[in-house]
Amino acid sequence: MEELKSAIPPSLKRLISESTVSAIPSTSSSLLQFFRQLPQFHQVVGDLADRDRGLCGKNKESALEFKRSGNDCFARADYANALHFYSKALRDAPSDADVLGRNLVSTLYLNRATVSHRLGLLEECLRDCRRALVISPHYTKAWYRRGKANASLGNCEDAVRDLSVAVNLELTMVEKRRIESELKLYMDRKEERDGLLHSASKNNINSAAEMFHTQLECVSTPTKGRGMVSVGDIPPSSLLHIEEPYSAVILKHCRDTHCHFCFIELPADIVPCSSCTIALYCSEQCHVQATGQKAGSVSKSRHNHISLSGDLEKYIADITLSDFCTEQTEHNSEHRHECRGVNWPLVLPSEIVLAGRILMKLVKQARHIGGSSSVVENLDLCHNYGDLPSDVKLYLHIHSIILLYCLQKYCGSQVQVDGANLSQCIILICQIKVNSIAIVRLNSLDAKELVVPSTVSSFAGNALTSTIEQVKVGQAIYSAGSLFNHSCQPNIHAYFLSRTLYVRSTEYVAAGYPLELSYGPQVGQWDCKDRQQLLKNQYSFSCQCSSCSSINFSDLVLNAFRCSKPNCFGVVLDRSLFHDKQMVSQCPDIHTTCSSDPHMQIRKLKSEEIKRVAQCVFEQTDFVHDIKPGVCLTCGSRVNLEKLAETLNEATQNSKRLKDAIVFNQVSADTISYSLRSLDLLRSKLHAYNKKIAELEDNLAQAFCLLGELQHAKSHCKASMQILEKLYDLNHIVIGNELVKLASIQLSLGDADTIDTIKQVDTIFLLYYGSHADIIFPQLENLKREAIKLVVQ
């Protein structure tokens, strides 16, 4: 791609970098013309779109190689690696080929089922047995393995029937007798138990019933384009919006870990795409929805020489012939055009692959791009082509030409590569850049390992703090969801159950007040300047939210220093807070706004904080003119910022070292002692609510946990929280996540305060996730259960 870019003549590059929206058809046509006569371009497109050069196609030889590796691992009882290799073999094995090819796939499913059984993954084992049987309904070993897994699960009735089929199909006498004796054992044990398998349902909660009934309206705003407001007043934690994506794509770093359709974490028994080696799914349902095809083809062949009772024939048919996805009515098939063994879906950036998915959806609807409807009008989303930097405009031109070429290879004349269509494609990618939403999952580490020690002294230092991290797994366009604007102090929260977007209010919102979520940066996390920078870099707009238009407490202290004068607790800014000095004079008069503007009342707590800061910071100076880096805002003393940075350099390095030591589990007494010294230094030089102190306190808490010194861990965790509570609202989700850590430490200590901490966690999670809190964060239940045990003891 870089080679293509450097081949473009400077005059054409200039034309593209200076182009406005109306010029795109002409600039893209010129670039297309230039590329058409450029051999490197045809080389690039060939590498990306020709099937014979693709690396993503099925490959029987490599499947057999992985199968051999799996067998070797199995023989050595290395089951984890055996599972890994059989899954890799399944990814590579051609599934729709001849009988031999199908047999290879069913054998691999059975081998993986056997490994899963050894690993105690019984549901996974059952699912893989069934996959093998769908392909080869008279596969004796698969019936036998299924019977054993059902027996382990206590599904005696099914176990008896599976083994009965196996006995009947088995041809060798020795094996027949062995299975018969096992069958007899299960028949003796047989009780009438519920033999139904429970399959993990992802979205079975009735969210529609929980929807808060108010109408959301899209209105025009003075500074942010269109935006969403509510027609009525909204209480906190109301579920306001549910939406399926218009189109979605998995992010590259999650390709091997999350389902490419519903984005949940992949189970051990992944279902690979039947046509390429890239896409992986958590189930047949997701495979069908993404590709419109079934994962395994059903073989109609029968062993005619074996006669089975009518009962068993029916049982075989029930298990092997029923459709995996009868409940699905509509298939998105958004991966179908990609899984042709070609390279481009693997190589091009996720946003370009997403653009391809949207274009193909529209091709299906309009029969061809540029047909009855325009992509741009169809999506009705804003874009900012005119404001983009020149290198981004060039990127858009090059990638659009390549994408349309790749799509044309798949669907022929339905996709024309010309100036008009390129223009639509460029605007579509701009719309994706501005409007796509990251699908995020909460990953909770280790909470399930929590144990309450019977006595504190017997505790051997194996406590783990339960930490929650957010992982971006996908990128999606939600048509209505994209109309929510950003605020650095949002009043709504977006989250996902599989690929469905949910939006919930996190505070009381008065009728007509903007409903705004955070695109990433928030007050308390970064100061105004950093938030503005990030939004500019990622979304190309200057944030006009209320928190960026006036002073707030967090922005003042987050990166601030302590005043060097004894007994002065004033704030010393490390740099100018605002891009624009005007903002300072726009600082609202707290007294009047609070009482007269009902919308400000919802931020009463924050306003109170601001008032206090304003009082203590500004009472002795004319603050509008004196907010300068290096000057104490209370007494006006000067601090040498460069010297201070030098002094703190060592402490910052130690803080980083501690973080690395935690990641690599190499915390030693030395690392801790350097970090404690650094903490003292930071506390003596930085403002008491500087974020760096909170971070070091938090890392020290984790480090002490790893060493099993839980009392220290608890006090550092609390110290970190005390700062974060000043920087964020008390009910902010960041505080909820910190409280989870504290609760897990308290629990490990057998501390009675755990219950109170968990109640606080519960309140915050309920506010942000409502009835979905337990689904989003299942470990919460675990924490509650353990805490209750503690009280009962």
Ligand SMILES: C[S@@+](CC[C@H](N)C(=O)[O-])C[C@H]1O[C@@H](n2cnc3c(N)ncnc32)[C@H](O)[C@@H]1O
């Ligand atoms: C996802 S769209 C939101 C809907 C958009 N306002 C519209 O008219 O379609 C994001 C765009 O809205 C505008 N926007 C959203 N939040 C903003 C904010 N806090 N300040 C300024 N502009 C904002 C920016 O133009 C941004 O690129």
